[in-house]
Amino acid sequence: MSDTAVSIETDWAIVASFVLYLLLLVGIALYAAGARSSSMTDFFLGGRAMKHFVVAMSAVTSGRSGWLVLGVTGLAFVDGAAAVWSVVGYTTVELFLFLFAAPRLRRFTGRMKDITLPDFFASRLGGGQGLRVLVVVVIVLFMTAYVSSQFAAGGKAFAGTFGVADTTGVWITAGVVLAYTLLGGYVAVALSDAVQAVFMIVGLVVLPVVVVASLGWGPMFDTLRALDPALLDPYAIGVGGIIAAVGIGLGSPGQPHIIVRYMSIDDPRSLRPAALWGTVWNVLMGWGAVFIGLSGRAVYGGVDALPSADSEQLFPFLAGEYLPGVVAGLLVAAVFAAIMSSADSQLLVATSGVVRDIYQRILKRDAEDLDPRRLVMVSRVVVLALCLLAVGMLYIPGMEDLVFWLVLFAWAGLGAAFGPPLLMALFWRGTTAAGAAAGIVTGALVTIVWYYTLSDVLYELVPGAIASALAVWAVSALTRKPEGAERMMGLLKGDPSERAGVQG
Template sequence: MAEDIYDKLSDPLALTIFIITLLIPVAVGLLAMLRTRSQSDFFIGGRTMSAFVVGLSAVSSGRSSWLVLGVSGMAYVSGVGAIWAIVGYTMVEAWQFIYLGRRLRKETQRYDSITLLDYFESRFNDKTRLLRITGVVIMIIFITAYVAAQFNAGAKSLSTAMDMPLALSLVISGLLVMIYMVLGGYVAVAYNDVVRALIMLVGLVVLPVVGIVNIGGIGILREMLMGLSPAHLDLFSLGAGVIIGFIGIGLGSPGQPHMVIRYMSIKDPVQLKYSAIFGTCWNIILGIGAVSIGLVGRLLVPEISRLPDEDPEMIYLVLSSGYFGPVLYGLLVGGVFAAILSTADSQLLVVASTFARDLYEKVIARKRQIDEKRKMYLSRAVVILSGILALMLAWVAEDLVFWLVLFAWGGLGAAFGPALVMSLFWKGATREGIAAGMIGGAAICIGWYLLFKEQTGVYELIPAFPGAVILIVVVSLLTRRRG
């Protein structure tokens, strides 16, 4: 039973640490409120964030429990080949910090843009608001579903850990995020991401080290894995198609609005090279740690039938329960919950900025003068409304939510990644070309998944990303204005 993992939380000390881990974000939100005085502060931290905060916040907001539970579970089943799942996004995000991020930061300050769609509209002088409206529709569909899925995952984790009804844990999950976001906006989200990144670092470094020591060292680990199955030590055992698909995950990174706004928030764009060091080291260390947990777990818990619900993604929690005392265990179980919410809060902030800034302020009420105080009230109100919408979706439309989330990373990556890269690095891009790339990228991603993925095994972002680039180039050349 899954509940067996959480028996140690009945220890008062473990439970106290777990609850403190859940409440830390609210305290951070209260402190962040002192730095949040304008809409720019609320959505991008007023462009005042440090290299360290931007580096850790950018990478941790993109990982969620997928890294902590998903990659470790993948390594438990497949062996060292799971490392390919981290190679693609690690390389792409290192490039983003140094090249894409620096250029985006300069361009968004030049245009006084505080959202990605602000930038697109200003970059192409789009008086028709074609790009903004297209982007709003795509973001609302994919990101709202993404937030709902994160709330649902967080609620299930909390429900199991605390033995409470799922509905109550869902409400608590949503309220925790909404409270500190309403208080501190982006500043609260960014600093909470740093705290969570450090908690995840502890878990994914200390746990495999403890496991390897218990096994008898790396040499014995290797010998035992070879005896269990040589494929577990074969980097290429998964096959070319799966490896290419794993590497292709990285193509989604430039199109994740909740990640790229981190680059817009840094105080000095030159400092992004240091963010690259912090973020890339975190990606590498935690990726290796997650794979190591899966390998160690395969030896310490060799039969998958011994895992709760026979789910390999539970290996992280099983090992934590077996090898850590109440203090560290309470921290790490809270860390799993925090990892889920670290993505939820970042995405909810994007949804809020999409509704408040991109839809209401720039489209519906574009002819009105709205003062800064009213903008702040509006932004905070939209956070609450967006959070409630995501909670409702998580509760009443779980099947729809998870269907949309299947395409969310790929869909956002295909819709906004090529558009952002081409707008920053190709002067020939036009408004119509970028719009075609957004719509076409998302459509190719969904179409490939539904029609071809099962037969080919190729991840949908692999054809969708270049397909969107081709659409941008062709349509831009056809619509380029002479003179």
């Protein structure tokens, strides 16, 4: 990990507004520490009592991370209006999840007292401990690397914004995330994500409005047309490119840190208003990111005008150029909000896999009446350990390459591995534990192999998800359905005879 500080002129207005943002997160942690954190359900799901607005905002921000604020803006800078297809993909898929998949998941997990994704698979499909261990191993491996990469991104953002060393920035990012996750568990994470969603939406709406207003709507499009007419053509990337961009949305059903949000809502019926809020926020933030890229291209002309000729530096650079220090500081906070809202969620999901599914369900399965407060204490210790592991990975020579490799496949790999088995378990009564295991392994392997062989033809998540779905179907058809499959489907659908206790 680099330990080189960037030499920049400090804007104390930016520093002050950013410090206020950090203090707000600490305040949320202190509030959440006195709220729901006394049991496993409290610590990992907020007691299944989260309101629809918080769930919607938390699901949206934890799913987007720095990829939206830095990645999509940079993609739109390079490819123009065609970047909108990636927004269309995940917005459509997540609307479907909110309206159709999430209610089934919430009803079932509430009735069965499931806390984690491995819990759901074990309750719905059976399969002994093998399936549970497989799911946990994949989650912990990818999520720890994902958290490590988020800390590294935070370190670089601190270095570029405040002139501190990358190492210092990593520890600050990790320290803030650790503080509110450790203190308040899921409540702190969800509430901070909701607050961070506001920062992100302000950043992604205010900045393009200001830049477009300064350029003029017509002159901006004239400039883009003069640079390259394809920048204004959403179909310029061709059918294959559109399928690949829309296909990004196929990853959403397989992201445990998004799925757990649906499990935490207070009432399955609240998922409909959550769908409205989540979709509006996805559309606003997505279109904002695209217009930041387009307006930035009109301002700078080409990538060489950006710091390090890196299109992903567009957002903070443009904010510093066009906005007063205090406002720019809030927009810088939006970058960190995107990073932290994913890191905290991924850290908590990885912890839940270790504590709930390995420690409680396997190592201590014969122990009777484990003290809930002891389990929460163990959870906090694991949060600390995984956080230190994520930071430590950045110090091991050569480990950064492994972290990069894992993160490269995190969205696509998790999406292909878990998405089809989860959806088929929710909607197809014939799904079996062996089928789900086959889908998880097949989806991950096809994603990796496709990336190294045919990624120029089609984004690896698309064939990975298709292969996973086929594997679930084929193996399930050849294996025996779990006992009580009809009753399980009744719980998922909310049949009147099975509704008692669904709110769980």
